[in-house]
Amino acid sequence: MAESIEFSVVVPLHNEAGNAGALAREIAAVLDGRSYEMIFVDDCSRDDTRAELAALKPELPALRLLGHRKNAGQSRAVRTGVIAARAPIVGTLDGDGQNDPADLPRLLAKLTRPDAPTELGMVAGARTKRQDNWSKRTASRIANNIRKAALKDGANDSGSGIKVFKREAFLRLPYFDHMHRFMAALMLREGYAVEFLEVNHRQRGAGRSNYTNLGRLAANMTDLWGVMWLRSRARLPGGADEL
Template identity: 60%
Template sequence: MADIKPDISVVVPVFDEEGAAPELAREIAQAFAGRSFEIVFVDDRSRDATRAALMALKPSIPQLRVLTHTANSGQSRSIRTGILAARGDVIVTLDGDGQNDPADGPQLVDALMAGPDDLVLVGGERVKRRDSRAKKLASKFGNGVRKSLLKDTANDTGCGLKAFRREAFLRLPYFDHIHRYLPALMMREGYRVEFRPVNHRHRQTGVSKYTNLGRLWASLSDLLGVMWLQSRARLPGAVEEL
């Protein structure tokens, strides 16, 4: 695998997901079978056996790579670590808890590849969400506020399942929680983004790493920051070499 450059890199951040991660890796491998791909799991210094469970799968899933942080640094940093290490030009991200359905990944990639040159991101929009009522209400409120302020056209930016161009991501300014603002930041660079409905599943193992109050507190400062970035964007139009 080290000498072969895949077309697609599936990046999965995980933290204390020993129950979900192995089956998720197998599902990803099945979903992308027949394509040129790699799977990059980034373990954010888990306290359980997540790393060992993933390493045990490497003989049976040759596309699997496992990276680990020596200090816990959050989901956005884990995603960025995976993207920096990725060899594919197209990135697919999924949450590590198994609620995103890997079977939806290829359709997002196909939509991205079939689009115009300026289409750089196709995001998933979860239908029939399998979350608590409180979580769904908080998410609906947060998505509505964000969409109204940022004009990013996204109904569900919290969906971890996305397909996008690696090069486009690397052009973006990095900050914690960036993964929730990719559509707005891609549009800030003059790119096009689209969305497709995707499946959402019940969490089978482990516990959520976020609370509604924690999300709200982080979102307030993040929104202000992204709004400031949008206000400071100046696009040059087409760039020509003379």
């Protein structure tokens, strides 16, 4: 069964009761007829997120639920899900429901199209008409402009949680907390190509964001220096041949 799975969807969550179950049903509806699995990774929620998803497992056979024993952050939850994934292609969505699962097939098709560059490792979503408040959009715009100028990764929206990528490519990336916001730059560092596609963005259904504007901006600026250092130390071998 594992060998027949072609697409794994990984969803990191923390305190998303009221959003998680509806999102799982949406993913199932969008991917109906495909060979897929969806892996929800609960990052030690304090609400009913786990119970909400566990109750859906009889209804949604493609649903897998993993739970961290300690809170470790969104990047670690994504990595946990990708490591557990059984497909060669992985998609990610934020657990708050603001990413639209209907965009997953479009991203998947762009990554796997017959004329795609052989080095293409990821297609990332770029949110249009963001459904966030003014302060959040402003903080995100400032961080994105600084990051894009420093890293030259071509990403106008590094905070978008919806992406589709090759599992092998992701597992080559260096891991650190918040690395999910720098995946385009990290993919380029490993010699992969990255493309972007405009995607939908929606209002949060329930609860509130797990991030503050100032906290997110401060973390991005600190991590930016680290990613700049990583890129400056990269040396690519151009491939390897068995002799």
